[in-house]
Amino acid sequence: MEIKESIIEKLKNRFPESVVEISDFRNDLSITVKKESLLDLAKFLKDDSELLFVMCKDITAIDWATRKNRFSTIYNIYSFHLNINLRLKVNIDIDPAKVNSVVEIWPSAEWYERETFDMYGIVFENHPDLRRMYMPEGFQYHPLRKDFPVLGIPGSLPLPQKPE
């Protein structure tokens, strides 16, 4: 408990404007931050000698479908020093669905961001190699968006021609 409070305290002192929302559900701490201050905050979390969130475990997004800010990107980071998982959340709009890339801070983010781009169509700016991760090149849709049907869209994946 104390560790979490000290993290929140630290972030609030350093970035009083940036922290939008803090939730602690089932002992999982997640902090929603403003899109503009993501990079500064991430750098601070990684480099501060008392926090040292050196490992980025996962990046993903949530499609809220009907909310005004349609997407949230989730950064799941871990500190060996404190032995704690922390989730950073950033709410972004669909137009433009853009957010700064954190590859410079956590190199492991490269593939996670590619996957998120593939699945949700969120563009990570300044990403070194933003290609699709799973879906084939030239696929036009982003499958994990809520408006993509589970059964797929007929004709979206070109199949090889039948031999005569």
Next chain:
Amino acid sequence: MEKIQNVYTDEKLFKKLLDDKNVTLEDTLENEMVINMGPQHPATHGVLRLVLRLDGETVIKVVPELGYLHRGYEKMAENMSFIEFIPHTDRLDYTATLCNNVAYVLAVEKLAGIEAPARAQWIRMIMGELARIAAHMIAIGTFAMDVGAVTMVMWTFRERERIQEIFDRICGARFTTSYTRIGGVAADIDGEALRMIKDFLDTFEPGLKDMDHLMLHNRIFIERLEGIGVLSREDAISLGVTGPNLRASGVAYDVRRAKPYLFYDQVDFNIPTYSEGDCLARYFLRGDEVRESVKILYQCLDKLPQGEVMANNPKNVLPGKTEVYSKMEELIHDFMLINQGINPPVGDVYFSAENPKGELGFYIVSNGSGQPWKMKIHSPSFCNLQAVTKICTGAMISDVVAIIGSLDPVMGEADK
């Protein structure tokens, strides 16, 4: 190789070759070649495709391409209830199905606030550790086979086969176990199964020793792997590598110790680590982990308590079949749970468990309905594969096979 170098250093030879009209002097080593490895390649452990740029035999650049086994499990999870998704976790890391089952139900239980009875939790630990041994047996065997020691794979699969028989006895299936349920496990362990586990453990240790003798007195094997594919501690952390590969690079991070789930805080085991971070260290580490698993299993068998294997929580946990057929109340609950699913509170949780390949995490977002609003699978193979680019750059092409074997990715999990 030497001959070609001689051509340039030895002036006489060079002149002679120049005069010879039948010889063309084109230095193949100066040319870069792009080679495509996989997706159908026996050494890539499934459908992993690597595009390599080679200078001679040295790898200059590697680009892994994933997605050949992408089945869209995250999308499917959003459209089925929590109970329905359990069989699909078998197909993630298909070498250690039970570990996936356990990790998934624990994540859902964390979200819904259910606690399984003690016996069920100990059984989950037993099954998880058995699955870990089975998965490491595959990892060790196929890794040795990749670098040319074909006998090893026969020996490890022989041991693994005995574990599969235990699974067959307990779960009714060898591979697609789907053994765990939300709030417990599907069936209790009987005395015969416990005896089989004990028999297996007693005879497994000598088998491991034999394997050690086979591999560690093999100079070719050692020299093939020592100092190859070094992943430094800093790189391992920054690239998000988890599991045995991280521990072989000197980070003593194990989810079972860092954030104990089930009853891992009540058993005594070590976390083996190596500081070298090369292929050989990763090989040794898996062997050490198997021994620790044996240690844990003995303790689990000692401590296994009597009791129920499903929690008594009618709103969230499926009732037993006999009650469903004989009692009205249970029938209604069963109907509601199957049709509408358990309705966990609104919120999001992340739960991770230590799998043979690394840290398998489930991030589940619930909007209060019977289906998850979003489920993200943090698969260890995916994260470990990201290190391939780093390790393989500068290695020889024949080492690429050894490196992939030592990282031990399972594409069913990496591609989701």
